[in-house]
Amino acid sequence: MPASPYIEFRDVTKRFGDGPLVLDRVSFSAAPGEFITLIGPSGCGKSTLLRLLAGLSPVTSGTIAAGGRDPAAVATDLAFVFQEPTLLPWLSVAHNIEVPLQLRGVDAATRAASRQRVLELVRLQEKAGAFPRQLSGGQKMRVSIARALALAPRMMLLDEPFGALDEMTREHLNEELLAIHAQQQWTAFFVTHSVAEAVFLSNRIFILAANPGRIHAEVTVPLPGPRTADTRLARDYHELVAHVSRLLRSVDPEAA
Amino acid sequence: MSSKALKVLLPALTGALLLALWYAAHFFLISEERRFLLPPPGAVWHAFIKDAPLLLHAAWNTAQGALLGFGLAVVISFGFALLLSLSPLVRASLYPFLTAVQLTPLPILAPICVIWVGAGLASVAVLTFAIAFFPLVVNTTQGLISVDRNLLELFQLYRASRWQQLFLLRVPAALPYFFTGLRIAATLAPIGAVVADMNAGSSAGDGGGLGFQAVIYSSQLKIPALFATAALTCLLGFIFNAAILTLAWLALHHWHDSYERTDH
Numbered sequence A: 001m002p003a004s005p006y007i008e009f010r011d012v013t014k015r016f017g018d019g020p021l022v023l024d025r026v027s028f029s030a031a032p033g034e035f036i037t038l039i040g041p042s043g044c045g046k047s048t049l050l051r052l053l054a055g056l057s058p059v060t061s062g063t064i065a066a067g068g069r070d071p072a073a074v075a076t077d078l079a080f081v082f083q084e085p086t087l088l089p090w091l092s093v094a095h096n097i098e099v100p101l102q103l104r105g106v107d108a109a110t111r112a113a114s115r116q117r118v119l120e121l122v123r124l125q126e127k128a129g130a131f132p133r134q135l136s137g138g139q140k141m142r143v144s145i146a147r148a149l150a151l152a153p154r155m156m157l158l159d160e161p162f163g164a165l166d167e168m169t170r171e172h173l174n175e176e177l178l179a180i181h182a183q184q185q186w187t188a189f190f191v192t193h194s195v196a197e198a199v200f201l202s203n204r205i206f207i208l209a210a211n212p213g214r215i216h217a218e219v220t221v222p223l224p225g226p227r228t229a230d231t232r233l234a235r236d237y238h239e240l241v242a243h244v245s246r247l248l249r250s251v252d253p254e255a256a
Numbered sequence B: 001m002s003s004k005a006l007k008v009l010l011p012a013l014t015g016a017l018l019l020a021l022w023y024a025a026h027f028f029l030i031s032e033e034r035r036f037l038l039p040p041p042g043a044v045w046h047a048f049i050k051d052a053p054l055l056l057h058a059a060w061n062t063a064q065g066a067l068l069g070f071g072l073a074v075v076i077s078f079g080f081a082l083l084l085s086l087s088p089l090v091r092a093s094l095y096p097f098l099t100a101v102q103l104t105p106l107p108i109l110a111p112i113c114v115i116w117v118g119a120g121l122a123s124v125a126v127l128t129f130a131i132a133f134f135p136l137v138v139n140t141t142q143g144l145i146s147v148d149r150n151l152l153e154l155f156q157l158y159r160a161s162r163w164q165q166l167f168l169l170r171v172p173a174a175l176p177y178f179f180t181g182l183r184i185a186a187t188l189a190p191i192g193a194v195v196a197d198m199n200a201g202s203s204a205g206d207g208g209g210l211g212f213q214a215v216i217y218s219s220q221l222k223i224p225a226l227f228a229t230a231a232l233t234c235l236l237g238f239i240f241n242a243a244i245l246t247l248a249w250l251a252l253h254h255w256h257d258s259y260e261r262t263d264h
Ligand SMILES: Nc1ncnc2c1ncn2[C@@H]1O[C@H](COP(=O)(O)OP(=O)(O)O)[C@@H](O)[C@H]1O
Pocket: A016, A019, A022, A041, A042, A043, A044, A045, A046, A047, A048, A049
């Protein structure tokens, strides 16, 4: 593992106003290119943790260090994929993908080149001119991912991006996402409710407990890459899924 | 029969039926000495033909007043909506006064307006403005402030400037609301222009509109000509509304659900 972590939480605590503690002394560090998944009962602070990472909300106490870099520089290096596709309905797929670049003042020619590159990555070239309402749920999510990738981010934050999709589409998009990650090696923080998804995607899984939110356990996933549909048939994979499920059940009796 | 043919045929049938009822009422329902109160369609048509140059000219004058007032209302309401969208405090301070303008009946505003800007086109435009302004400003403001929270967060995440947030997000997101306001205003504007013209119109410089003409006809008890004036007013409103609906369709049908095609 490289000497300097890409991002490091030290005793990060979060509460909103004078409400209850949402996150209690969370500490971890992530190396560049790691794929980390957060899983835990709902309301345990997973989304809040991502929002702290993105600088959308301030920490109450503790620090977020960015490997010696200015935290503001981290903010311009990251992309966020929300639970909803959050596309602008009045813009075509192509224009939607260019929005973050446009907001950064990138010129039109460069924007077009980036857009072309990411449309190929998510295999939606022929939908460039379509409007969001003409797309299926899975296609919208792929546009949302393409929009995030267009920034060539060094960190990707994904908050249950596939939660609303059917199982088949979700597995398919998991494979696609991993293939892109293998090429681009951004650091990923991925939130999900699906243990199978967590195991398939991650290098490490953080199992969070609620009230207050904290990291209850951490599981390293040593499955070799490239991971493909066949990975889901492997014995190691199933053992890991069972292991993580047990851990999750110990913090969340309602979890499957 | 295809549903398209039916969509043309049914209104035509209804129209024919109404004309027949109208004739029937005139000849069979009303006693001979009172028939003049409900002139038959033919008489209305003749009255129109007889006064066509006068009536068409009046319609043109009314249309000008309506368009001018409506156009002013669109531009100025947009500026106001931007201001009102800034904060709930701005809205709280200004809404009561905007509502006051809306709640004052046109015939009462009219004489004040005549004193200020003189009778005729200027007054008609100002009064049309007064009636079209409110639905526009309320709807556009609503649109500017009810942008999807997730989209706002997206813009915040990518460090959008205030201007970028306004012109790339809030304004386009407000378009459907703006057009709702525009459609209400387009219904009110021609009616407003005619009422304004009745109260603040002037024939000076050939400037009388349909409202003014209606006042003259009614003083002369020219009932068929009054009916013809009413029909022209209707037509004007219809053209106005059709134009706005077309505009709304052009702007929104790509992406907005209210314009989803239901025929396939
Ligand atoms: N903006 C906010 N203001 C107040 N409380 C919040 C806010 N955002 C989240 N919370 C609270 O923080 C807790 C964690 O929420 P969240 O991070 O969304 O959980 P998760 O994503 O794990 O389901 C919840 O109790 C939620 O009510």
